[in-house]
Amino acid sequence: MKKPSKQELILDAIIQTYLKSRMPIGSSELQMKMTLGISPSTIRIYFKKLSDVGSLEQLHVSGGRVPTHQALMGYWQEKLDLTQPLAIKNIDKIKRSTHEHNLFCIVEKTANTPFKELVTVQNRFLILVFDEHEVVLKFNAKVEQFLQRLVGCQMRELKDISAQVGLYELHEKLSAIFSQAPILREGEKEMYSIAHELQNEAFIQRFQTLHFVESMLDGLYFDGFVPQGCMAIKQKAQLKDEDTTVDLFCFGRIESDFEDFFNQVKE
Structure with a gap:
């Protein structure tokens, strides 16, 4: 792995400090927080370089620097690993941390999972097996033959196909799985506050749509x-209390400390 340059280390230090304080930071303050032995005068040189490339900005002539929107985007893309499911301690921890970090969060049981297997029981029933769900139908040889060809497709895709070909019982049962209420929907006050501040309430309609998360x-x-200045995250998570896979969706201002949020809620 490439060793980060001093300029990259300084930018990281500025962003991490800014996420905690939400205040501009000066060279002397940053020098005290870093352990690299860099002088304030040298830090000011890097401040100038980072400003020139659009990573820092100075809100007031005599004030310190803050990271730009572009720098924060790059920081989160680098720091947040969404490739592995997040092991979550419990729902209450998410609820408390959501309010502490002024976020809007939804936790839903993952519904859009693969159709893994079709089991025939004594020519009486057909059992469709998904990761965390099973759907039972009355046996029908033609339906059995048809469904065998669909093993491997996603639950949502199967739900849509079943409606198109007239398998209404299957469509209703799959629709019932998708219509289950979220495990957690927290922080709507924070979401409305952001909408009011940005004078942009259009995005709220999307977030109010039932189960929009599973389509992302x-x-x-x-x-x-x-909206500009905000960020959203969609990630798979493992809810230990219920031993189930869930979809976790978080939304907030881009300068919210999402990293600390995830550190607090994970097992």
């Missing part, structure tokens, strides 16, 4: 999906 891909979302 895992990843980070910036400008476009969310």
